[in-house]
Amino acid sequence: MELTDTEFEQYQTDGYLVVEDALSPAAVDRVKTRLREYTHGDREHETFESQLEPRVERGELEVEEEGDAVRKFEGLGMVEADDVFAEVANNETIVSVASQLLGPNLKLLRSAAMFKPPEIGSEKGYHQDAAYYPIHPMDHVTVWVALDEATTENGCMNVVPGGHKDGILGHEAVEYDTDIVIAEKDYDEDDAIPIPMESGSALFTHCLVPHYTAPNTTDQWRRALIMAYMRSRSRFSKPDEELPPWVDSVHIQGEEFPGCV
DSSP: OOOOHHHHHHHHHHSEEEETTSSOHHHHHHHHHHHHHHHHSSOOOTTSEEEEOHHHHTTSSOOSSGGGGEEEEEOTHHHHHOHHHHHHHTOHHHHHHHHHHHOSOEEEEEEEEEOOOTTTOOOEEEEOGGGGOOEESSOOEEEEEESSOBOTTTTOEEEOTTGGGGOOOOEEEOSSTTOEEESSOOOOGGGOEEEOBOTTOEEEEETTOOEEEOOOOSSSOOOEEEEEEEETTOEESSOGGGSOTTOOOEEEESOOOTTOO
16 A cells, blocks of 8 residues: 555654555454454463453452453564464555555564453553653554444544654553553643544554543444554664563564664
């Protein structure tokens, strides 16, 4: 897929871009089936982490099956050990757009699945993806792929257009050590715009764009798959022994460079 000048300008100006039909319906079905196998079937997920909804984790809310309360999967092991997720990470449309935004030499920084279960899917407060990763330059691209229709009622993405120009902001931990939100009250809900999306569409966001998702108040799932890409010339800004355990990389395309990620 070739970005138009208007699309490229929008990403540079607003920090985000939606690409419709990035995944085919068949590919979306494969991903949802595989996720269900992990949450409700016999497939083990030893290569990545699983996290439950906070109210269920605290015992404040009961569900029939634990799989009904999974909040997210996280880890590059999703791509390294599972061909269904690897297919998305190497999807021609997604990689093409990422390379036009970042250049031809790409590595995968993150893979995750966000579930938002019906009626119990919790909000995720304002944050910047760059705050999780000690990487320079701070320009990696997060690709948020809708697996179900994402609406304002079930927790679609909300972004602050142009907010990536404000640089990195202070964050603080909330429910989990790996669940951080912007510490200063720089933004309120009126500063963001909702991005409703059809299943299979992909939202490309600059890693410094502040964004949040509301709770899922519907009886439908709102699932999404996340793949984040960075330049192969990027550098980790901390020594290896000080890197958080979730910071690593997987080669996607192009050259690799000594001393870089």
